[in-house]
Amino acid sequence: MKKAVIFDLDGTLANTIESLTYCGNRALQKFGLPSFTQEDYKYFVGDGSAVLVRRALTKAGDAELTHYDEVYEEYCRLFAKDCMYQVRPYDGIIPLLEELKKKGIRIAVLSNKPHENSVSVVETLFGKDYFDCIQGQKAGIPKKPDPAGVFKIEEYLGLAPEDFLYVGDTSVDMRTGKNAGLFTVGVLWGFRDRKELEDNHADVIIEKPAELLEFL
Structure with missing residues (x-):
């Protein structure tokens, strides 16, 4: 046994998909980037928050990750506050x-x-x-x-x-x-x-x- x-x-x-989507989209929107669906976030997650942000930025068309530092910092700030959202x-x-x-x-x-x-x-x-x-x-x-x-x-x-x-x-x-x-x-x-x-x-x-x- x-x-x-x-x-x-x-x-x-x-x-937790609603909290991940909620925080991720708010971080992207702050810098004029598009939002994504919960189904998208199901494939962004799994390898930690840094990779989640990289995947979201890549799908948003920022293949060179020029917005990475600012979006990641904002995502971490939001997630620290709202990780229990829904x-x-x-x-x-x-x-x-x-x-x-x-x-x-x-x-x-x-x-x-x-x-x-x-x-x-x-x-x-x-x-x-x-x-x-x-x-x-x-x-x-x-x-x-x-x-x-x-x-x-x-x-x-x-x-x-x-x-x-x-x-x-x-x-x-x-x-x-x-x-x-x-x-x-x-x-x-x-x-x-x-x-x-x-x-x-x-x-x-x-x-x-x-x-x-x-x-x-």
Whole structure:
């Protein structure tokens, strides 16, 4: 039986697409750049805020990223204030987490969202100390798909790779889990589709949170 589950945050535990779109578009608009849809932002996200801004600028026609510094600074300012805008857990997530805790399964979050924002979102949605470990993007720790964040969680919990499930909704998540030698679970309620998860070698793909319990 598995002893712990590592969850991605955006698109896996929480539907954050409205907050990302809201902050991203406001940052772009401030400098006279076009806005984008939530569907666009589902493909901008996944590799951290700096990459999100680069992808948005590229789609806006600023291929040379001449507006990068000012848009990124504004995005970070807005996101620090409004990272919880319309954010909510996906249906079925809270019952899943409660069941995992009843079974004595440790639960952790690994996100490319800045660490302070990751902690804020998780603790606002689920409560302080609900998760055993929260690991967001920090200086000195490479972002996903580098497995360094996974290794930090393993060390903190005192568990081995074979003790974990790794759960996420994007190619970045599947590659992170594979790079760390974990069993990967792709989810279809998030930001990306089945083909992306299959192409990145998810061990299993699930449509509803409760299905995760079958793989413990």
